[in-house]
Amino acid sequence: MNPLSTTPDAGRETPRVLIRGTGLLGASIGIGLRADGHEVQLSDPSGTAEAIARDIGAGSIREVGDPDPEIVVIAAPPEVVAEEVADALVEFPQAVVLDVASVKAEILRALRELADGRADEVTPVDLTRYVGTHPMAGREQSGPVAARGELFTSMPWVITPAQDPATGEQVPTQAAVAWAEEVARRCGATVHYMDPQEHDDSVALISHLPQIAASLVASRLQDAPTSALALAGNGLRDVTRIAASDPNLWVQILSSNAAPVVEILHGLRDDVARLIRTLEDPRAPGSQADIAQLISEGNSGRARVPGKHGAPPQSFARLIVIVDDRPGQIAAVLNDVAKVGVNVEDMRMDHSAGHQVGMVELSVLPGRRDELAEALTDFGWKVVQS
Amino acid sequence: MNPLSTTPDAGRETPRVLIRGTGLLGASIGIGLRADGHEVQLSDPSGTAEAIARDIGAGSIREVGDPDPEIVVIAAPPEVVAEEVADALVEFPQAVVLDVASVKAEILRALRELADGRADEVTPVDLTRYVGTHPMAGREQSGPVAARGELFTSMPWVITPAQDPATGEQVPTQAAVAWAEEVARRCGATVHYMDPQEHDDSVALISHLPQIAASLVASRLQDAPTSALALAGNGLRDVTRIAASDPNLWVQILSSNAAPVVEILHGLRDDVARLIRTLEDPRAPGSQADIAQLISEGNSGRARVPGKHGAPPQSFARLIVIVDDRPGQIAAVLNDVAKVGVNVEDMRMDHSAGHQVGMVELSVLPGRRDELAEALTDFGWKVVQS
Structure with a gap:
């Protein structure tokens, strides 16, 4: 053919x-x-x-x-x-x-x-x-x-x-x-x-910038005291996950898309410089509003990131189930979820150093959350609405 | 008393x-x-x-x-x-x-x-x-x-x-x-x-810097075209998750820990400026090595972030199971995992816009992975080693 x-x-x-x-x-x-x-x-x-x-x-x-x-x-x-x-x-x-x-x-x-x-x-x-x-x-x-x-x-x-x-x-x-x-x-x-250029501008923002940010944050951890790293939570883990990427590949990607990336980095550098000036005198008039604006703008941008399945951002309701950290516990929870007939849209384990208890965070359609929480409680689970 | x-x-x-x-x-x-x-x-x-x-x-x-x-x-x-x-x-x-x-x-x-x-x-x-x-x-x-x-x-x-x-x-x-x-x-x-100052220096690095990086990346998404955001993957989602945090709280945190944060931000600004210079002429001698070094340093830093339970970084082996996106599927997988007697240390759903198939990534002790993959395959699951 x-x-x-x-x-x-x-x-x-x-x-x-x-x-x-x-x-x-x-x-x-x-x-x-x-x-x-x-x-x-x-x-x-x-x-x-x-x-x-x-x-x-x-x-x-x-x-x-x-x-x-x-x-x-x-x-x-x-x-x-x-x-x-x-x-x-x-x-x-x-x-x-x-x-x-x-x-x-x-x-x-x-x-x-x-x-x-x-x-x-x-x-x-x-x-x-x-x-x-x-x-x-x-x-x-x-x-x-x-x-x-x-x-x-x-x-x-x-x-x-x-x-x-x-x-x-x-x-x-x-x-x-x-x-x-x-x-x-x-x-x-x-x-x-x-269009090819539209593609490159898009990935500069939604793929290359996050990669650079993750690498820059992670690179500062190289010489950090172990006692500091022991306090690491999910925030740091999430922000730095993609910092584990392949250097050779990224040299080629960033070199080949340098112009759109540089333009974004100019904005990033200006924002960092502005934040430095603000924090050098955090009690000066306007400083507090400046910091609040940075975080608020982050809120707005974050709210535009689509969820999984391309669902509108944050369209799922979450609830948390406490489980013992041993084989079969998570399956047992999800079994009971299935009995109620509710689909789990997303799922995340949430636990940290030292303890043997886990928290399973389930994302479900908002209309099903209360019903599910009630049913799981009846099944004997410790449920926390998130 | x-x-x-x-x-x-x-x-x-x-x-x-x-x-x-x-x-x-x-x-x-x-x-x-x-x-x-x-x-x-x-x-x-x-x-x-x-x-x-x-x-x-x-x-x-x-x-x-x-x-x-x-x-x-x-x-x-x-x-x-x-x-x-x-x-x-x-x-x-x-x-x-x-x-x-x-x-x-x-x-x-x-x-x-x-x-x-x-x-x-x-x-x-x-x-x-x-x-x-x-x-x-x-x-x-x-x-x-x-x-x-x-x-x-x-x-x-x-x-x-x-x-x-x-x-x-x-x-x-x-x-x-x-x-x-x-x-x-x-x-x-x-x-x-x-010590109080040791604490503040530690959180500046492992909590305040990631928050600032997430907010800065997310803030650039405010005016991004919807078509660009539609390409967002887990990388962007992870890097920007904590950008949803409360502005008022962070004004107070960053103001009260300004000195250690400013010191770290100076380093960040220098790194961004260096990367801009490099990418303004990505084919110049030394440019490629510069970019590779940034990503490599990120690799090293990331490798020091402890895993969940405070386990050494990346000490778990991962495997991926393909499931239909309907009630009970994940439970059914984990039920079969439980039958094998393997504990799930971490778990993550991985799927994106448009499709109705999910991937469940399971983290288990490395010594148990092959056995689990084999058993799940025998149970009829589509298993991919990660």
Whole structure:
């Protein structure tokens, strides 16, 4: 089949896919697409990464003489993506080529430069077959060992078709875009469309800024006294969780999206400087109002962060059940929850150093909370409304 | 009884307690101590807060003619704590007086000033009966409605006995300190001892800095396009969770601990400025190494944050179970976990916009993970090792 001449709706076609780059994302896509019936070929400059990806079921290693892929997914490190996309477009003149890098505008710019530079060659770099995409499903771990087919389940996958700067028309064919969307859907993701620069501005704010903030806070803990760290609570744990991310990957992401990130960091630096001035004389007129404003603005921003399932922020009601910290207790609670027929939308354990009692925080639809609290109390649980 | 002449070990004595300030902390302490058999008196300048605290079982409202308390807990806003402690020491000349404010050195300084100023009065402010403490169990919500007796369960409660600046000797009597510790223990907390300034330096780093970082990141989301927020993942959610905190409380906390916070913010501002310079020319020699170093330092700091139960960081192994998002599924998983006899140390739901499949991440002792994964697979669950 030629995916450029068909649409994903034409039956349940499963084009042959080549994945170049078998790290966390590439291997996870391979597992996901194979589960969906696709033949998946793998290649990676690292023989080890290739072999691990094959062994965990991401596909078979592409050999000389294998049939050409109909879809190529470039899952290489951001700094080599443009080159790899250009090569694949030339090598497989019938294939749709996607990339999955975390930044989009600079890759497109580099790719256009490459295409212009090779315009006089026999096989030009045909950008009508390229679709930029970004599955937003990173993890703190990396490499094919961390891969799993469910990595993308319910996660946003952004598709950023290029526009011709002169005419404003979409560069990739509609069939290529439709197949990019189909790959995302078959991996279980939720598709969003954006302009490449709009994507980069968005991730600078909602992904790159939090990463930088987490790393900056965590880096100050390096030399902290152990006695101070012993007081750490869920606040510190939550703020610093993503500080465990891979330095090499983030060098490439931040370098490739430097302009939007720098703009945000200017604002951050100004806010920090303002707060320093305020706290240098916290009893001066206006100081208290200044601090209150910072925290209030944080309240407003936080209230805009969507909850899980994309639910409106804070739309769930919470209640807390006290349990002994031994096998079966949490299951017993949830069993009783199930008897009442209430769905648990989110769940969190909350306990800290030294004790053997846990608190299970359950998030449920607000209309069901009181009923659930009452029923659990009747079942003998210690319930605290939150 | 006179708690100053007894020790907490002398039987199971339950001194009469007065709690001044019936917000979240005061009301929660009342509920905790009443459950432990103490007679608890309440007072608050707000009649409403007082009545709510009484109605939720935190104690009875103190009336004229009531017997004197033997322990007084000042749970007032930080800015009035010193005055309230001094008044209580004078009003109840036999009582041990504690406070539970989030900052300790400035309160002690203000209290010493008050004591010096009243040194010539008939009843001096007797600091040998005052013990500063800080239960580290705030929540995003505030007010007595949010109170619960289990608020302190397993949480750190720092006790900061003053030292005489001249002699270095402990100012409060050992009996007073022992009763402060006993109040913390009877509320279920884990006790830590620190010097007041050491406490303030510690919380500046592990509590006030994360709060500021979360608020600063969240405040930039105020004007973000909705399409950008739709891409928000767990990273952003975790980093900004505590940005929902109470502005009035944080004005007082940050104002009262300004010096250590400012010192840390200077470092933060320098780091942000350095990162801006680096990202203004990300391809310059040394730029890539600079960015990598920031993220690596974050890795090191993050690795020092203790896990829940005070366990060494990352000492649990994780595995992920895919479940349908309907009532009873999580219970069914945990039921099967219980059958295997493995204890769940931590648990997290992981799912996002649009889909109705959930991932339950279970943290267990590393030695039990493979066995559990195998058993759950046998039970028919879709298990992914993390």
